[in-house]
Amino acid sequence: MKGKAETSSKRLSSLDSLVQQYKLPEPVLVTRPTMPSFEEYCGRLKGIWERRWLTNEGELHRELERRLAEYLGVEHLSLFCNGTIALMVALQALRINGGEVITTPFTFPATPHVLYWNGIRPVFCDIDEKTFNLDPSRIEQHISADTKAILAVHVYGTPCDVEAIEEIAHRHGLHVIYDAAHAFGVRHKGESILQYGDLSMLSFHATKLFTTGEGGALVCQSEAQRKRINNLKNFGIADEETVIGPGINGKMNELQAAFGLLALETIEQEIENRRRLAGIYREGLRDIAGISFLEDIRDIRSNYAYFPIIIDEEQFGLSRDELHNVLKQFNIFTRKYFYPLCSHFPCYSALPSSAPSNLPVAERIARQILCLPIYGTLDEEVVQDICTVVRKLSESAHNL
Amino acid sequence: MKGKAETSSKRLSSLDSLVQQYKLPEPVLVTRPTMPSFEEYCGRLKGIWERRWLTNEGELHRELERRLAEYLGVEHLSLFCNGTIALMVALQALRINGGEVITTPFTFPATPHVLYWNGIRPVFCDIDEKTFNLDPSRIEQHISADTKAILAVHVYGTPCDVEAIEEIAHRHGLHVIYDAAHAFGVRHKGESILQYGDLSMLSFHATKLFTTGEGGALVCQSEAQRKRINNLKNFGIADEETVIGPGINGKMNELQAAFGLLALETIEQEIENRRRLAGIYREGLRDIAGISFLEDIRDIRSNYAYFPIIIDEEQFGLSRDELHNVLKQFNIFTRKYFYPLCSHFPCYSALPSSAPSNLPVAERIARQILCLPIYGTLDEEVVQDICTVVRKLSESAHNL
Numbered sequence: 134m135k136g137k138a139e140t141s142s143k144r145l146s147s148l149d150s151l152v153q154q155y156k157l158p159e160p161v162l163v164t165r166p167t168m169p170s171f172e173e174y175c176g177r178l179k180g181i182w183e184r185r186w187l188t189n190e191g192e193l194h195r196e197l198e199r200r201l202a203e204y205l206g207v208e209h210l211s212l213f214c215n216g217t218i219a220l221m222v223a224l225q226a227l228r229i230n231g232g233e234v235i236t237t238p239f240t241f242p243a244t245p246h247v248l249y250w251n252g253i254r255p256v257f258c259d260i261d262e263k264t265f266n267l268d269p270s271r272i273e274q275h276i277s278a279d280t281k282a283i284l285a286v287h288v289y290g291t292p293c294d295v296e297a298i299e300e301i302a303h304r305h306g307l308h309v310i311y312d313a314a315h316a317f318g319v320r321h322k323g324e325s326i327l328q329y330g331d332l333s334m335l336s337f338h339a340t341k342l343f344t345t346g347e348g349g350a351l352v353c354q355s356e357a358q359r360k361r362i363n364n365l366k367n368f369g370i371a372d373e374e375t376v377i378g379p380g381i382n383g384k385m386n387e388l389q390a391a392f393g394l395l396a397l398e399t400i401e402q403e404i405e406n407r408r409r410l411a412g413i414y415r416e417g418l419r420d421i422a423g424i425s426f427l428e429d430i431r432d433i434r435s436n437y438a439y440f441p442i443i444i445d446e447e448q449f450g451l452s453r454d455e456l457h458n459v460l461k462q463f464n465i466f467t468r469k470y471f472y473p474l475c476s477h478f479p480c481y482s483a484l485p486s487s488a489p490s491n492l493p494v495a496e497r498i499a500r501q502i503l504c505l506p507i508y509g510t511l512d513e514e515v516v517q518d519i520c521t522v523v524r525k526l527s528e529s530a531h532n533l
Numbered sequence: 534m535k536g537k538a539e540t541s542s543k544r545l546s547s548l549d550s551l552v553q554q555y556k557l558p559e560p561v562l563v564t565r566p567t568m569p570s571f572e573e574y575c576g577r578l579k580g581i582w583e584r585r586w587l588t589n590e591g592e593l594h595r596e597l598e599r600r601l602a603e604y605l606g607v608e609h610l611s612l613f614c615n616g617t618i619a620l621m622v623a624l625q626a627l628r629i630n631g632g633e634v635i636t637t638p639f640t641f642p643a644t645p646h647v648l649y650w651n652g653i654r655p656v657f658c659d660i661d662e663k664t665f666n667l668d669p670s671r672i673e674q675h676i677s678a679d680t681k682a683i684l685a686v687h688v689y690g691t692p693c694d695v696e697a698i699e700e701i702a703h704r705h706g707l708h709v710i711y712d713a714a715h716a717f718g719v720r721h722k723g724e725s726i727l728q729y730g731d732l733s734m735l736s737f738h739a740t741k742l743f744t745t746g747e748g749g750a751l752v753c754q755s756e757a758q759r760k761r762i763n764n765l766k767n768f769g770i771a772d773e774e775t776v777i778g779p780g781i782n783g784k785m786n787e788l789q790a791a792f793g794l795l796a797l798e799t800i801e802q803e804i805e806n807r808r809r810l811a812g813i814y815r816e817g818l819r820d821i822a823g824i825s826f827l828e829d830i831r832d833i834r835s836n837y838a839y840f841p842i843i844i845d846e847e848q849f850g851l852s853r854d855e856l857h858n859v860l861k862q863f864n865i866f867t868r869k870y871f872y873p874l875c876s877h878f879p880c881y882s883a884l885p886s887s888a889p890s891n892l893p894v895a896e897r898i899a900r901q902i903l904c905l906p907i908y909g910t911l912d913e914e915v916v917q918d919i920c921t922v923v924r925k926l927s928e929s930a931h932n933l
Contacts, residue, residue: 171582175575182571187739187746214614214747217768217782242768242776249779250650339587339786346587346786347614368617368642369880373869376642376878379649382617386739386746388788469773478776480769 147532148459155522157464157515166339167403167509169395177391186387189367193390198350200397205318206325207352209359212390213366216314216336216349218383220247222365223332223351224282225378226358227308229253232279237267238476238487239495240286244312245475248284256280257476257486260495265289265441265502268494269297273305275486282308287316287326288471289439290342291427295321295329310334313352317343318404320434327352337393342407342438343400345393348385406509407437410516414440414505417520421527423449440507441470443498450530453503456523463522468504547932548859555922557864557915566739567803567909569795577791586787589767593790598750600797605718606725607752609759612790613766616714616736616749618783620647622765623732623751624682625778626758627708629653632679637667638876638887639895640686644712645875648684656680657876657886660895665689665841665902668894669697673705675886682708687716687726688871689839690742691827695721695729710734713752717743718804720834727752737793742807742838743800745793748785806909807837810916814840814905817920821927823849840907841870843898850930853903856923863922868904 177193184192194212202210213219220243224230230251236244238257245255256275261268265288272283283302285293293311302309311329313319314336319326327333337348353359364371369380418424423445429435446452451459457467474495476487489496505519577593584592594612602610613619620643624630630651636644638657645655656675661668665688672683683702685693693711702709711729713719714736719726727733737748753759764771769780818824823845829835846852851859857867874895876887889896905919 165585166587168582168585171579175578178574179571182568185565185568187566187744189739215782215784218618221781242770242780243782246768246779246781250781252652339589344587346788347782347784368646369878370642374873376875376880379646379880380642381621381646381650382615382643382747384615384747386789388746388792389786392788473774475776478769480776480779 147529148462151525151529152462155463155518155525157518160464160466161506161511161515161519162466163468163504163506164340164508165510166344167396167399169392169399173395174391177394178388181387181391188384188386191387191390193387193394194385197390197393197397200394201350204397204400205327205352206320207327209353209356211351211353211359211362211366212385213349213351213383214385215347216334216338217243217247218366218381219349219351220244220310220312220334221250222362222381222383223310223334224248224251224253225365226353226362227282227310227331229281229308232281233277234282234284235272235275235280236284237286237495238474238492239265239288239471239498240312240475241314241471242475242478244284244286245481249480253281255481255484255486257484257492259492260498262494262498264291264293265498266291266293267298269294269301272298272301276305276307280305280307282310284310284312285330286312286314287319289427289441290315290319290436291430292316292319292321292326292433295326299329314341315438316436317341317438318400318434318436322432342403342436343393343396345385345389345396348389348393403509404436407507408435410507410511410513411437411440413513413516414507414520417517418442418523421449421524423447423527424523437507439470440505441502442505443501444503445501449527451526453501456526457503459526460522465506465519465522467506470502470504472499472502474499547929548862551925551929552862555863555918555925557918560864560866561906561911561915561919562866563868563904563906564740564908565910566744567796567799569792569799573795574791577794578788581787581791588784588786591787591790593787593794594785597790597793597797600794601750604797604800605727605752606720607727609753609756611751611753611759611762611766612785613749613751613783614785615747616734616738617643617647618766618781619749619751620644620710620712620734621650622762622781622783623710623734624648624651624653625765626753626762627682627710627731629681629708632681633677634682634684635672635675635680636684637686637895638874638892639665639688639871639898640712640875641714641871642875642878644684644686645881649880653681655881655884655886657884657892659892660898662894662898664691664693665898666691666693667698669694669701672698672701676705676707680705680707682710684710684712685730686712686714687719689827689841690715690719690836691830692716692719692721692726692833695726699729714741715838716836717741717838718800718834718836722832742803742836743793743796745785745789745796748789748793803909804836807907808835810907810911810913811837811840813913813916814907814920817917818842818923821849821924823847823927824923837907839870840905841902842905843901844903845901849927851926853901856926857903859926860922865906865919865922867906869902870904872899872902874899
C-alpha cells in the first residue's frame, strides 16, 4: 500500500480501470443451493398429498433417514428441523446441562449458543493454523473439574485430529461431540468422519453441500441413544402418556424430507463438480504472493464444501477486509467466514478464555480468512475469472 | 358399571353387537390437515426454483408474514420453524432466563419445556373449570420475589381472562406471555386475542387449524421488538459482523411459507366448516348424561380448532379412558388432550406447585377430557355417526 499521502483519486482510477476490464457480468454469490428437478420434486410431493401426513415421522422422513444413513455409512441417524436444534439435543441426550465445555471460537455462532441453551459455560481453545480446527495440544490446559465435554468442529469439512481428541477425552473421562455441519460425506481412512465421538451433528441449511432448505441431523452410536434422541426432539414424548424429559420440537417435516431425498440423488455429482472447481481455484491462485489455501489431505475424502483462502496483507498488498470489499466491485461476493470469532461476541467476550492472548492463531486466521464462491452449478469460467481478478489485484495491489 | 362379578363375556357380547351395528367404515383420526390444492402448491414453488432462495427471509416468508399480520389483525409478526422455538425466543426476547414463571399444568409439554430451556422454574397454577384456562383468582397466591412472568395458554382457543391477568401483571410488574398455539384467528370483542400480553405464540403444526406442516410465529407489540426477535431467531445475528446475544435457529423455510400462503386463502372456509361440525356435535351430544362440552362465548369469535368433551364417569357409565379405548373399536380415534398434566411429568413432578392438592380442577379435567375428531374436511355424516355411537354407548354403558 502506498503512503496515506498518495492521492486517493489516483488509487481509485487504477482500481476503476481493473473493474472496467474484469468485472463479472452477473453477481456471483458465495454459494447457491443446487435445486433438484422441479418436476421430480412435485412428483415426490404427491404421496404427501395422498397420505395427508405432513410431519411426525412421515414416510419420506423415514426414507430419508434410512437413505442418508446408508449413503453416509453410519448406522444411527435422526433428522432435525435444523442443525442448531440437533446440537442442543445432542448435549441434552448426554445430560450435559451445566459446567464447562471446551470448544473453538472459530466457528458459526450456533456452536457456542447451544452451550448457552444448555446452561453450559464455553471455554474457548485455540486452533491449529493448518486445519483451522481445535489444536489438540492446547486442549488439556483448559480442562478443569467442571469440564464435561469437548465440542469440536470439522471446519470447512477438514476432519479434526479425531484420534488425539479421543485420547484426551478418554484420559479425562470427557464426552466428545462433533459439530460436523460442514462435513457431510467426508471420509477419514475410508470411514465416515461421523463415526467419531459420542455424537455428530450435520446441518442441511441452504448454504450447505447437502440441503433440505433448513434441516439437520444427529448421528449417534446406538439405537437406544437414537430412540432417546427421537423422543427428545418430540418434546420428550415416549408414548401417549409418558414424557421422559424437557424435550424440544426438532422435527423435520415432509416437505423438507422430499427435497432431501432428491438432493441425495445428485450429491456425488455435486461433490465432483466442486472438486473440479476447487482444482481450478488452486491452479489459478497458486503462487500468488500472500494467498494460501487448503490442499487435499492424505486419507481424507473431502467434500469441497467451501473454498477458504488466507490473505497475508503484507505480501498480498490488500488486507482481507479490503479484498472482500474490492471484490464486490467486480460482482464477486465473498464471505468473511468465520469473522468475528465467537469469543468476540458481547455474550462471550468477558469469559477468561476469550482473551485474545489465549487465542492467537484463531485471532489471526479470523482476520485473514475469506471464503470464495463455490457451488456445484458455478461455471468453471467464472472461477477462472475470479482467479484472474485476484491475480490482477495482487499485481497492482501495492499501487491501489 | 356392573359389579366385577358380572361375567366379562356378557359385557363383551353387548359391546360387540354395538360395534357390529355402528362401527364406522373407515378409521377417523382426531384431526387431519386440510391440504391446499396440489397444483396450486407446485405453482407457488416455481418462484423458489427461479430465485434459488430457500430460507433466511425469503420472498414467500416475507409475503406470509405480511398477509398473516393482515388476516390476524396484528401489526408485528415474526415467523418461526415451529411454535416451541418461537416460545423459547419469546422468553429470551424479554430477557427472562431465571427465576419463576407462573403457568398452567393443563397444556402441551412445550409450554413448561420452554421454561426449562430458559433456566426458569415453572410454578403451576390451577385452572378454571369452565374455560380450562389459568384461574386468575388463584394466580396471586403463587407470586414470589422470584416471579418474572405469567405464561398463560388459550386452551382450545378459548381466550384466557385477559383483563384479569393484565391487572395482576400490572400490579406486580410481571410480563405476560400467551401460548396461543390453539388461538389462531380468535377474536375477543372484535379484536385479535393476540393483542394481549407482551407476546403471543402461534403454532402452525400439522394438527393445527392453520398449518405450514411445522411452523409457528410470535406476535409482539412493537417493530423494535420484532427486529430483536428476528435477530434472535437467526442466531442473534444483527449484521454481518454483530451478534447481539446467544440466539437460536428458528427460521421458517420457503417450502413451509408457500404452504402457509395457500392455507391462508381457505382459512375462513376451514373455520366455517368446523363451526358447522361443532354445531352437529353439540346437537348430537346435548342431553347425554355425563357428557358436557364448551359452548360459544359472548363477544368471542371462536375458531373451533378442537371439540373437547368432559366425561363424568358416574353419570355416563364409562370413564374417559374406557370411552377412549372403546371408541377405537368403532374406528373413532380420539385424543386424551391434555393428559397427563405437565405437573405429572417426572421432570416437573417434584416441584411444590405440582402437588395434586394445588391443582384440583386441572387434575379432574385431565382425567375427564377427551377431544373428538374435528377438521374441515370431516364429513357431517361422520360427526353424526360419532354422536350416535356416544349416545348408544351412554344408553348401554351401565351394562357394558
